[in-house]
Amino acid sequence: MTRPRHSQHSGGVLTGEQRARLDTVGWVRVPGVVGHATAAAMADAVWASLAARGIERDRPGTWPVGFVGKHQKLRTRRVFDPFGAAPATVALVDGLLGPGCWRDERPWGPALVTFPEPGPWTLPHKIWHVDLPGRGDPDRPAVVRMFAYVGDVVERGGATLVVEGSHELVRRRVAAAPGRDAGSSAELRRALLGSHAWFRALCREGGADRTRRFMVDGDEIDGVRVRVAELTAAAGDLVVMQPWTMHNLSMNCRTTPRMMVTHTVHRHGAADPDVRPGRPAPPPGRPAAAT
Numbered sequence: 203m204t205r206p207r208h209s210q211h212s213g214g215v216l217t218g219e220q221r222a223r224l225d226t227v228g229w230v231r232v233p234g235v236v237g238h239a240t241a242a243a244m245a246d247a248v249w250a251s252l253a254a255r256g257i258e259r260d261r262p263g264t265w266p267v268g269f270v271g272k273h274q275k276l277r278t279r280r281v282f283d284p285f286g287a288a289p290a291t292v293a294l295v296d297g298l299l300g301p302g303c304w305r306d307e308r309p310w311g312p313a314l315v316t317f318p319e320p321g322p323w324t325l326p327h328k329i330w331h332v333d334l335p336g337r338g339d340p341d342r343p344a345v346v347r348m349f350a351y352v353g354d355v356v357e358r359g360g361a362t363l364v365v366e367g368s369h370e371l372v373r374r375r376v377a378a379a380p381g382r383d384a385g386s387s388a389e390l391r392r393a394l395l396g397s398h399a400w401f402r403a404l405c406r407e408g409g410a411d412r413t414r415r416f417m418v419d420g421d422e423i424d425g426v427r428v429r430v431a432e433l434t435a436a437a438g439d440l441v442v443m444q445p446w447t448m449h450n451l452s453m454n455c456r457t458t459p460r461m462m463v464t465h466t467v468h469r470h471g472a473a474d475p476d477v478r479p480g481r482p483a484p485p486p487g488r489p490a491a492a493t
């Protein structure tokens with residue numbers, strides 16, 4: 203397998219092995235960025251906000267099904283900011299963007315909350331997307347994309363899904379593109395599907411044993427291993443994802459809501475990379491956000 207070139211900075215708190223994993227696979231977990239008590243206080247705030255909408259923690263009968271949005275007030279109140287203030291996060295972003303090259307003033311969020319829904323858990327075919335356009339220095343990402351965990355998120359429990367290796371395929375496209383402009387995020391998606399049967403099959407309904415095909419077997423494309431992984435982690439953890447990684451939301455077939463937060467930090471002076479994180483529209487056949 204061709205090894206991607208490493209970005210300029212080392213990744214701060216990341217060990218050499220973790221940094222290599224981030225570059226090769228596209229994501230890495232940083233455990234215990236905030237303590238359990240801090241994460242639990244955030245979960246309490248989410249539940250208090252949901253209670254105002256008639257969704258009660260101790261009464262699952264009041265729970266909606268699937269993804270629930272509109273947590274802007276929590277963000278405005280900076281409920282999730284302890285993730286950003288944590289020394290491990292600061293060291294991580296320093297390591298990736300360079301000390302003094304960024305300032306994170308925006309409130310942490312948005313929150314990603316998915317309530318349980320009936321199974322069986324299936325691998326989605328719609329909504330696979332890349333947040334950023336394919337522009338800029340291919341070896342010096344303009345942003346750090348992170349997911350933070352307010353509660354434990356286990357397999358089949360609504361974790362964000364990523365296509366490992368997809369960031370490297372995009373990086374090569376950007377490196378090869380005239381003016382280092384490989385197009386918008388929608389164009390990147392089209393290009394990946396247009397060039398590789400594996401991506402086309404991932405984004406097409408049906409096919410035998412999709413979970414095995416895409417999450418276990420994966421494929422090798424131009425020497426890059428691609429595979430779908432679930433970003434599972436424990437309350438208080440952080441996952442950093444290479445910004446050109448194709449990803450998606452997933453069904454929560456467990457018994458408790460999935461509570462995560464996503465956040466992006468921008469490098470000073472980078473042209474506005476037009477990051478569009480957050481939840482795309484739900485696929486047909488899946489319940490829309492209840493509130």
Ligand SMILES: O=C(O)CCC(=O)C(=O)O
Nearest residue numbers: 314362450451464479480
């Ligand atoms: O809800 C999720 O896990 C997906 C989040 C997402 O697609 C994003 O933050 O860009």
